[in-house]
Amino acid sequence: MNQPQQLQAEQAARVLTLFSQHPPLIHCMTNDVVQGFTANVLLAVGASPAMVIDQQEAAQFSAIASGLLINVGTLTRSRSAAMLAAVTAATQQQRPWTLDPVAVGALSLRSDFCQQLLAYHPAAIRGNASEIMALAGQTVSGRGVDSLHGSLQAVEAGHLLARATQAVVxxxxxxxxxxxxxxxxxxxxxxxxxxxVVGTGCALSALVAAFTTLAGSRLENLATACWLFARAGEQARRQAAGPGSFRSHFIDALWQLSAQEVR
Amino acid sequence: MNQPQQLQAEQAARVLTLFSQHPPLIHCMTNDVVQGFTANVLLAVGASPAMVIDQQEAAQFSAIASGLLINVGTLTRSRSAAMLAAVTAATQQQRPWTLDPVAVGALSLRSDFCQQLLAYHPAAIRGNASEIMALAGQTVSGRGVDSLHGSLQAVEAGHLLARATQAVVxxxxxxxxxxxxxxxxxxxxxxxxxxxVVGTGCALSALVAAFTTLAGSRLENLATACWLFARAGEQARRQAAGPGSFRSHFIDALWQLSAQEVR
Amino acid sequence: MNQPQQLQAEQAARVLTLFSQHPPLIHCMTNDVVQGFTANVLLAVGASPAMVIDQQEAAQFSAIASGLLINVGTLTRSRSAAMLAAVTAATQQQRPWTLDPVAVGALSLRSDFCQQLLAYHPAAIRGNASEIMALAGQTVSGRGVDSLHGSLQAVEAGHLLARATQAVVxxxxxxxxxxxxxxxxxxxxxxxxxxxVVGTGCALSALVAAFTTLAGSRLENLATACWLFARAGEQARRQAAGPGSFRSHFIDALWQLSAQEVR
Known part of the structure; x- marks a missing residue:
């Protein structure tokens, strides 16, 4: 493995310009808690979200959409069947799909399902350190939603997963x-x-899914999604009086930063 | 068909006064993404929203509520059964119900279901141009959620649907x-x-459902729902720094505009 | 029954300090409409929310979480099975669980289910006056979501329920x-x-669930949850231009009031 490199602002600017020229339609199969926030994040950056969840329709739609997001936060058995149908259709149509393995490791239905999905070659996997380590088969202790590990600790697991699946992790x-x-x-x-603020990680996964649709270096493209998210967080923080107003300012910041790139 | 007429501000003011005197309870069976926003829009104008989704309870509740909204955005087979039970009960109890045929045309479960529902005499159908044209049986190309047609193009389809169902479209x-x-x-x-902002169209459908409960000209009543929505959008735009703050200002504007009418 | 006593600010301050030292992880099985708002309220006060809904996973998770919330707002048969599994596991592991009997009385599935749940010794039950009276078996007329009774009218029913279940009502x-x-x-x-604003009652129930996890007087602990909510509402009102901005200010106020206690 090579030494970590910091994404440069000029790289990010180039990718954001490309993104604004090719705004994708993202099929989101995500959890109940973050649906609205996820959609608003995608809309703010110029993408189109669509949540289609019936098994038959999900398969139809993931062949229409530019990319697919699978988030297992509120997985049920019937949803896992619909998600599998969507992933299968996306794979057949060569559309990139992204996995957000929320709280994998602690709970069995989602852990088994995420392991099963890895065989379908996700374009990207986005999680916190505990989730990435659990998905790579490392033993982690955790309460599910909050990472108890720093992100650096999971880099080795990230590369293991990337080699096994061909995804960018x-x-x-x-x-x-x-x-x-x-x-x-x-x-x-x-x-x-x-x-x-609930759903920031989940919404980042949706943004990652949107950036998997771009041509060029996937590593650089997805790093740009993270870069845009981090910049918007900093800008929102300067204006927020707490997490309630932060949420509004954050969406505004994503919109302003995206529009700046277009200019 | 007669020439299109613009709704006058005095007509709207008269309907809004009537609305404030008879705030309805609206039974919303809508999609997963927009539930909170839809409820907040109804609350802002003085109406009461209630989301009841179990098949048996939905049938019970649509006989209690003043009006019913059916939105097929995240339809599943089990939800379509519950929706049909609610529509049947509403029809039997002569409560008006409104159809929002989200992304009809592109996806088969919802397309078949919406066609089936048309026989139950909706009081109103609210959609974008592509959806209305698809529902009327015209061939449209589209990606589902965004209209690729201007609203004027769908007027003929709207009148066809209106005559076939007795709905205001x-x-x-x-x-x-x-x-x-x-x-x-x-x-x-x-x-x-x-x-x-996700859910503005869906929330307009909920407002339309609320205004179907009023006496008088349904055409004028529903146009007033659109008029209130448009005015609130303009007011919010003057204060917003992006779509995040727009969302808050929009709800505030609906509340202020409705309260003005009461005074 | 003894005379009602007003909770004192010093009592509330003491409980809030305790809460900040023991921020709980709350397993929320709540309705579709209020998931995001509920999670954001818990996050604002320093707690961690997690929504896990599959029957098997819900049972696993309620043994991990500090406390459990059951809200029947959008109950379905399959959700009631998952909720029962979670309540059973929580009871076996001696984790406190809280019931929010939304619209009980008017609708049969939820009314039967809530009666069934009462045998599992909830730590708390939070509802409006009509809901508490209906749950205690008193005849009430109502449209489900809005209380038609003042809260004082339900005090006798509250004590009846408390004695029957050992819950604080x-x-x-x-x-x-x-x-x-x-x-x-x-x-x-x-x-x-x-x-x-939709979901304030539901979010108060989540806060109540969070405060059931504290040691000491449960009556005083849960009154502190109500006290914090009321103070945040007053603070938000002074800054809000309507219910849209109120929602953001309310979350900010919860965060500020909680952080004040930590200092």
Missing amino acids: VISGEQDYLCDGENTLTVSGGDPLMTR | VISGEQDYLCDGENTLTVSGGDPLMTR | VISGEQDYLCDGENTLTVSGGDPLMTR
Whole structure:
């Protein structure tokens, strides 16, 4: 593995311009808690979200959409069947799909399902350190939703997963690490208040899914999604009086930063 | 068909006063993404929302509520059974019900289900141009959620649907057109930022459902729902720094505009 | 029954300090409409929310979490099975669980299910006056979601329920009453605008669930949850231009008031 490199602002700017020229339609099969926030994050950056969940329709739709997001936060057996149908259709149509393995490791239905999905070649996997380590088969202790490990600790697991699946693995935390099995890109910034708003991690996964649809270096493209998220977090923090107003300012910041790139 | 007429501010004011005197309880069977926003829009204008989704309870509740909203955005087979039970009960109890045929045309479960529902005489149908054209049986190309047609293009389809179902058909877009099979009312205004917030179309359908419960001209009543929505959009736009703050200002504006009418 | 006593600010301050030292992980099985708002309220006060809904996973998770919330707002048959599994596991592991009997009385599936759950010894029950009276078997007329009774009218029913189940019963309204079968604590304040934002009652139940995990007097602990909610409502009202901005300010106020206690 090569030494981690920091994503440069010029790289990010180039990718954001490309993104604004090719705004994708993202099929989101995500958890009950974050649906609205996820959709608003995608809309703010110029993408189109669509949540289609019936098994038959999900398979139809993932052949229409530019990319697919699978988030197992509120998995049920019937949803896992619909998700599998969507992943199968996306794979057949060569559409990239992204896995967010929320709380994998602690709970059995989602742990088994995520392991099963890894065979379908996700384009990206986005999780916190504990989730990435659990998904790579390392023993972790955890309460599910909060990472008890720093993101750096999971880099080795990230590369293992990347080599096994061909995905780019995004480990988010105070510092984000992106692993493709060989190279590591890092993105720093953001704000601790982001952990006091539900769905920021899940929405980052949706943004990652949106950036998997771009041509060029996937590692650099996905690092740009993290970079945009971190910049928006910093901008929102300067204006927020707490996590309630932060949420509004964060969406505004994503919109403003995306629009700046277009200019 | 007669020439389109613009809804006048005095007509809208009269309907809003009537609405404030008879705030309805609206039974919303809507999609997973927009539940909270839909409820907050109804609460802001003085109505009471209630989301009841079990098949047996939905049938019980739609006989209690003043009106019913059916939105097929995240349809599943079991939800379609519960929705049908609610529509049947509402029809038996002569409660008005409203259909929002989200992304109809592109996906088969919802397309078949919406066609089936048309036989149950909705009081209103609210969609974008592509959805209304697809529901009327016209061939449209589309990606589901975004309309690829201007609202004017769908006016003929709107009148066809209105005559076949006895519904008032609301085609929303930059300019809204309301069709009852013979007369056309138009409402203009709003703001493009409304398309960057998830659920504005769905919430307009809930407002339309609320206004179906009023006595008087249904065409004029539903045009007033569109008029209130457009005015709130313009007011919110003047205060918003992006789609995040727009969302809060929009709810505030609905509340302020409704309260003004009461005074 | 003894005379109602008002919760004192010094009592509340003591409990809030204790809470900040023991932030709980709350397993929320709540309704579709309020998931995000509920999670954001818990995060704002320093707690961790997790929504896990599959029957098997819910049972696993309620043995991991510090406390469990059951809210029947959008109950279905399959959800009731998962909720029962979670309640059973929580009871076996001696984790406190809280019942929010939304719209009980008017609708049969939830009414039967809530009666069944009462045998599992909830630590707390939080509802409006009509819900508490219906749950105690008193005949009430109502439309489900809005209480048609003042909270004082339900105090006798609250004590009946408390004695039958060993729960602390929280009757919320303009004035909140907390009943343990013998003593009554009251909390006043808040703002009418809270009734124009969806999910405030449901989120109060989540806060109540979080405060059931504390040592000491449960009556006083749960009254402190109500006190914090009322203070945040008043603070938000002073800054809000309507229910949209109120929602953001309310979350900010919870965060600020909680952080003040830590200092």
